[in-house]
């Protein structure tokens with residue numbers, strides 16, 4: 001498997017983990033060699049209900065027996081995507097009542113940018129330095145890391161940048177701005193929370209100049225930070241909310257939500273303002289609906305904050321200089337990128353799955369399934385502490 005993976009599947013890095021997956025259940029992924037690995041990453045914040053959650057599987061099975069793909073997005077009325085969009089509307093503030101279902105986070109970001117330009121008739125999009133919104137051309141254009149986009153230029157124009165949490169940049173938002181797009185909690189940059197009412201102030205500035213606020217909740221959304229959506233912590237409501245990852249309970253999905261009035265503009269002048277063949281796919285929508293029901297009908301969201309406290313209590317070590325983040329979106333920072341890499345690779349050998357963040361190289365990603373138990377948290381943290389001790393002694 002290993003050599004065929006390297007030979008036939010396009011690669012993204014020179015040194016992939018090349019973990020040979022046999023099967024996965026609950027909070028564990030089983031290697032082909034029979035070894036059980038505790039999953040502290042959840043497919044990079046995507047497997048919100050762990051692996052093979054029975055409610056998600058049952059919803060998929062039921063839909064499989066009715067129909068798979070029948071028509072491009074937006075033409076036929078199908079139960080699962082309608083119920084999903086309706087349930088979202090009932091859980092969100094009133095102004096966020098119309099959802100466009102797509103295939104991935106990055107497509108949802110592109111849809112949100114298009115919608116903001118269509119609504120305002122303006123072109124400028126303001127993003128944050130060190131943000132990550134995805135890798136399609138629209139989303140890639142919102143990245144400030146020149147080394148990552150230079151080989152792929154030209155990207156889309158009209159994008160400028162502000163610094164997250166820095167209020168002096170707010171005056172850059174003007175009557176030429178179509179939208180400001182921010183991650184509610186910056187992910188790749190190092191799990192950085194908004195401070196001093198930053199999001200609220202951005203929203204006020206947007207309202208003053210007639211620009212829209214787009215919040216990317218692809219990572220913090222769906223319960224990961226102790227609220228259904230991260231923005232609920234910060235007394236702000238976006239004009240466009242973008243979601244993905246944990247929404248699908250392990251299936252590929254993205255979505256952007258806005259007011260009916262705004263969203264209507266994508267169907268008119270020109271009609272078909274955004275087209276997707278598979279967006280709103282009935283099987284994926286059924287999985288997402290089951291996921292959303294499970295998250296909102298149980299204590300999972302509330303428990304996230306208790307689990308965060310347990311992580312913070314257990315993860316005390318001289319090599320951990322800081323624990324950042326909220327709920328089960330946590331990053332443990334070591335003093336250097338080299339130590340972080342050593343920890344991640346050694347933990348994998350010991351049966352604990354950890355991962356990196358995109359831009360903050362000292363960070364160890366801790367984003368387990370929301371369903372992880374306290375015993376499993378203790379089990380994983382003791383492996384992590386054992387490896388940290390080993391590395392500490394060798395320094």
Ligand SMILES: Cc1ncc(COP(=O)(O)O)c(C=O)c1O
Pocket residue numbers: 104105106107109132133134135183187216217218219244245254
């Ligand atoms: C905050 C954020 N936005 C957008 C994306 C892109 O989502 P996808 O990989 O589903 O296209 C990601 C993925 O890591 C993300 O974390």
